Amino acid sequence: MSPFTRENSLADTLYTRALVRAAEIQGSTQALASLLRVPENTLLRWMVGRAQMPLQAFLRTIQLIADDERKQAPVPRAGDAPSDKLRFKIGELEARCERCDGHDFVQTDPSMPLRYINELLCCGCGNRVVHGNLIAQLAKDAVYHSKALTVQRQKRTAALLDKSRKLRGVQSATRGDGSILPAEGQPGKKTGG
Ligand SMILES: [Zn+2]
Numbered sequence: 001m002s003p004f005t006r007e008n009s010l011a012d013t014l015y016t017r018a019l020v021r022a023a024e025i026q027g028s029t030q031a032l033a034s035l036l037r038v039p040e041n042t043l044l045r046w047m048v049g050r051a052q053m054p055l056q057a058f059l060r061t062i063q064l065i066a067d068d069e070r071k072q073a074p075v076p077r078a079g080d081a082p083s084d085k086l087r088f089k090i091g092e093l094e095a096r097c098e099r100c101d102g103h104d105f106v107q108t109d110p111s112m113p114l115r116y117i118n119e120l121l122c123c124g125c126g127n128r129v130v131h132g133n134l135i136a137q138l139a140k141d142a143v144y145h146s147k148a149l150t151v152q153r154q155k156r157t158a159a160l161l162d163k164s165r166k167l168r169g170v171q172s173a174t175r176g177d178g179s180i181l182p183a184e185g186q187p188g189k190k191t192g193g
Helices: 014-026 029-035 040-047 055-071 131-173
Strands: 105-107 119-122 128-130
Touching: 014 029, 014 040, 014 055, 014 131, 029 040, 055 131, 119 131, 128 131
Parallel strands: none
Antiparallel strands: 105 119, 119 128
16 A cells, blocks of 8 residues: 555645655655654645645655655666756745846756756856755745735735725715716626526
């Protein structure tokens, strides 16, 4: 039984991929769950992308994989080295070079497998960054980004509520002055069809 095979994953993200790898290193999802100090069910929900894992757990997972990578000699890829540019995404957020803001990266040694402990080169400016650090930074940005989105949404909702509250007040106070009433959203106008 291997509950962490790729086929079982509903979502294929940096999070789910890292968890699959970490579970393989630990030998079981149970072992990884106890390492991350969460119930196994919670871990399984993270692994299939049904729940968002917390940042600290993700950083711990990357650390675990990086530690394992340091122990193993990398096995060069079979066949031609891919010269593809690499991009890293969490949701709609892309990892960026801290120096030039570029999105595209290449491995310093493309003949090696992509590992967290290896360095990447920014295609834009040649800046070097450790892959694991780039992903950790992206995950931090993603948390900040989703918080910012929530705040934005809350502000929009509050503004809408405020607007409709004011509108109701204005409507009852100065009925007949159409200039401040919006064209849409006037109550009581239903066209029967
Ligand atoms: Zn750059």
